[in-house]
Amino acid sequence: MLLYAEAMESAPHIYLSALSWLPEKTNLQNSIAHSFRHLPSIKPKEDKWECTRWMKSIGTEIWSVAYSNDYTLFAAGTRDGTIRVWNAHTCEAVGDPLKGHAGLVFTVAFSPNAQWIASGSSDRSIRIWDVASAETMKVPVGHQGSVWSVNFSTDGQRLVSGSSDKSIRVWDVKTWTMINTLFQGHTGDVRSATFSIDGSRIISCSDDKTIRIWNAYTGTQIRGPLMGHSSPVHSVICSQDGQYFASGSSDGSVRVWNARTGVPVGEPLRGHTGSVISVSLSVDGKRIATGSEDHTIRIWLA
Numbered sequence: 001m002l003l004y005a006e007a008m009e010s011a012p013h014i015y016l017s018a019l020s021w022l023p024e025k026t027n028l029q030n031s032i033a034h035s036f037r038h039l040p041s042i043k044p045k046e047d048k049w050e051c052t053r054w055m056k057s058i059g060t061e062i063w064s065v066a067y068s069n070d071y072t073l074f075a076a077g078t079r080d081g082t083i084r085v086w087n088a089h090t091c092e093a094v095g096d097p098l099k100g101h102a103g104l105v106f107t108v109a110f111s112p113n114a115q116w117i118a119s120g121s122s123d124r125s126i127r128i129w130d131v132a133s134a135e136t137m138k139v140p141v142g143h144q145g146s147v148w149s150v151n152f153s154t155d156g157q158r159l160v161s162g163s164s165d166k167s168i169r170v171w172d173v174k175t176w177t178m179i180n181t182l183f184q185g186h187t188g189d190v191r192s193a194t195f196s197i198d199g200s201r202i203i204s205c206s207d208d209k210t211i212r213i214w215n216a217y218t219g220t221q222i223r224g225p226l227m228g229h230s231s232p233v234h235s236v237i238c239s240q241d242g243q244y245f246a247s248g249s250s251d252g253s254v255r256v257w258n259a260r261t262g263v264p265v266g267e268p269l270r271g272h273t274g275s276v277i278s279v280s281l282s283v284d285g286k287r288i289a290t291g292s293e294d295h296t297i298r299i300w301l302a
Contacts, residue, residue: 058084064107068114073131075117077105083119085131095134100127107149111173112156120147126161128176138176142169149192153199158216160202162190168204170216182219185212191234196259197242203259205233205247213262223262228255235279246288248276254290254300269300 064077073094074086082097083105103122110117116137117129126147128138145164152159158179159171168183168190188207195202195216202214210225211233231250238245238259247255253268254276274294281288288300 063104066108066110066117068110069112070114073110073114075108075110077108077119077121079104081105081121081123083108083117083129085117085134094131098129098134098136100136100139101125103146106147109150109152109159111152112154118150118152118159120150120161120163122146124163126150126159126171140171140176140178142178143167145189148189149194151194153195153216154197155199158195158199160193160195160216162193162204164189166190166206168193168202168214168219170202170219179217180219183214183221184219185221185225186210188232191232192236194236194238196238197240201259203236203238203245205236207232209233209249211236211247211257211262213259226257226262228257228264228268229253231275234275234277237279237281239281239285240283241285244285246279246281248279248290248292250275252276252292252294254279254288256288271298272296 061079062076063079066075067088072088074088076084078084081101081103082099084097085094086092087094101119101121101123105119105121107120108117115131117131119127119129124143124145124147126140127136130137143161143163143165147161147163149162150159157173159173161169166186166188170179172179186204186206186208190204190206193202193204200216201222202216203211205211209229209232210227212224213222214220215222229249229251233247233249235248236245243259244265245257245259252272252274253270255268256265257263258265272290272292272294274292276290276292278291279288286301290298
């Protein structure tokens, strides 16, 4: 791995959960107006990356962002407990803010068909929103702590969540009931949990400094604990081909792992001087974007 460029300096706690490599056809790559003060739109220019526009403040901190799979919608979870949705092409707000959470919205995710948004909050709840009506459809009950992470399976049939109660839960989208309550092993907050592309596995990371790979259907641990980081691990994400996943940690490093064996690929990526809070992979798997408490975003080239 090679450091490609340092993208920008911004405010503390940059969350990149979906500042994810928009295709050229979307206007949002050049402008996400009317939305953010702190999160920039970035694009390559030879060997440098430049901020093309600062976003207008919406009056509250942004803690999570997500794009729909078809790149038509963009959502953000905020400190004031609301979720905002924009048209990704026109940058215009879609409806009113989604209201219902009583705490910070740490995580948002679109369903694959973009009909729903799942959100997790410091109020210990998950909410499922109908995008068209801006209404809460369901409030799956189960976690006893803040919900740090929600992600849909690629087929849209399941949702996985990770929480400060040290648990991972998988939900059946048809009934919004828990499929099982296993996934036992983490001894700290589960900061991130995501499905493999084929939906057969779940990869999770935790404040306990470990990464674990699970059978997504039975909840049994397949690999781990993976011990490559020396501090809490904040973020994991799988490559589109399912062969690798990347992780970011409070130790300031980024690691790439073989998704099947759990073995690290190469040496840790170093350069950040603060905790790596979020990691994102480009669709082609050739670049990794990382956001850190050192106020920078870095782009790493495979």
